[in-house]
Amino acid sequence: MIKILVTGGTGQLASCIAEASLNHIRNMEFVYRSSAELDITNLKAVSKEFETGNYDFCINCAAYTNVDAAETNPSFADAVNRMGARNLANISSEKNTILIHISTDFVFDGSNSLPYSEEDEPYGLGVYGNTKLLGEKEIASACKKHFIIRTSWLYSEYGHNFMKSMLKYGKEMDKLSIVYDQIGTPTYAKDLADVILLLIEKNIKSYGTYHYSNEGVASWYDFAKAIFEINKITVSVNPIRTDEYPSPAKRPSYSVLDKTKIKDLLGIQIPYWRNSLLRASEVYQKNNLVT
Numbered sequence: 001m002i003k004i005l006v007t008g009g010t011g012q013l014a015s016c017i018a019e020a021s022l023n024h025i026r027n028m029e030f031v032y033r034s035s036a037e038l039d040i041t042n043l044k045a046v047s048k049e050f051e052t053g054n055y056d057f058c059i060n061c062a063a064y065t066n067v068d069a070a071e072t073n074p075s076f077a078d079a080v081n082r083m084g085a086r087n088l089a090n091i092s093s094e095k096n097t098i099l100i101h102i103s104t105d106f107v108f109d110g111s112n113s114l115p116y117s118e119e120d121e122p123y124g125l126g127v128y129g130n131t132k133l134l135g136e137k138e139i140a141s142a143c144k145k146h147f148i149i150r151t152s153w154l155y156s157e158y159g160h161n162f163m164k165s166m167l168k169y170g171k172e173m174d175k176l177s178i179v180y181d182q183i184g185t186p187t188y189a190k191d192l193a194d195v196i197l198l199l200i201e202k203n204i205k206s207y208g209t210y211h212y213s214n215e216g217v218a219s220w221y222d223f224a225k226a227i228f229e230i231n232k233i234t235v236s237v238n239p240i241r242t243d244e245y246p247s248p249a250k251r252p253s254y255s256v257l258d259k260t261k262i263k264d265l266l267g268i269q270i271p272y273w274r275n276s277l278l279r280a281s282e283v284y285q286k287n288n289l290v291t
């Protein structure tokens with residue numbers, strides 16, 4: 001039996017992993033720990049968890065993910081995104097546990113005009129991007145057996161995300177303004193969850209950093225328009241520039257990820273973002289989750 005610890009166990013991605021795990025091989029046993037059950041900033045608690053759990057893998061879904069709030073709470077963001085990652089890396093290394101850590105397109109400054117590869121120099125945009133980048137570095141230096149998977153624009157029926165916000169606001173308002181000059185790729189968190197489990201299932205040993213998002217390219221404006229079109233919501237969407245919608249944290253203007261490395265590693269084709277959005281919307285509607 002392969003024993004897998006999932007930290008941040010009640011978050012969006014962890015919830016998708018729990019669902020995706022039902023479709024994967026049977027010899028995996030998952031232990032999900034919420035932030036209350038396992039605070040990754042507490043080294044003693046992490047050590048105790050690994051001591052009793054005897055895990056083969058740890059999937060770190062725990063993070064301080066509020067990009068704007070991080071600007072005024074840098075020490076909280078640092079504690080979770082850097083020190084928490086370091087704690088998991090140190091203990092994983094000690095216990096010979098393979099650490100799968102999730103990172104973000106915010107480790108890039110957004111100045112590229114072609115998709116970012118794993119070889120591109122990261123920068124760490126704002127407090128969130130910087131603490132996530134420092135977390136990656138802690139992991140790479142402390143734990144040989146690691147996978148760092150950078151992803152972008154996660155959404156699903158779980159947690160807080162852009163798709164759910166649009167479904168809510170689209171019903172409440174007649175008109176919305178959405179930025180069109182930030183370009184990236186939406187990623188259905190269930191697609192990412194499947195890929196993480198495939199990595200485990202295939203017993204891959206090529207450790208290192210990988211990029212994963214859905215295929216294709218969109219602006220937030222395009223993403224919003226697609227959400228409304230697919231869900232048959234009538235609302236007027238006004239495209240605006242980033243400087244017309246000031247926010248505390250800077251966001252990358254271009255953060256499309258090159259996924260060649262993970263596609264070659266796993267021999268997979270990645271779903272196009274609109275097709276995944278269609279699947280996600282069907283699930284949402286089937287469960288009567290549209291508010």
Ligand SMILES: NC(=O)c1ccc[n+]([C@@H]2O[C@H](COP(=O)([O-])OP(=O)(O)OC[C@H]3O[C@@H](n4cnc5c(N)ncnc54)[C@H](OP(=O)(O)O)[C@@H]3O)[C@@H](O)[C@H]2O)c1
Pocket residue numbers: 007008009010011012013014034035036038039040041060061062063064065080084102103104105132151152153154155159160
């Ligand atoms: N969401 C995106 O658009 C996006 C894009 C790119 C990359 N990512 C990365 O993907 C990963 C998963 O994101 P997500 O969307 O699933 O985020 P999420 O829904 O916000 O989940 C994060 C989880 O981490 C937990 N957490 C926070 N502090 C913790 C601590 N000290 N110890 C243990 N758990 C703690 C949170 O618990 P509480 O709720 O109890 O605080 C929450 O359950 C993160 O690494 C994130 O940086 C996300």
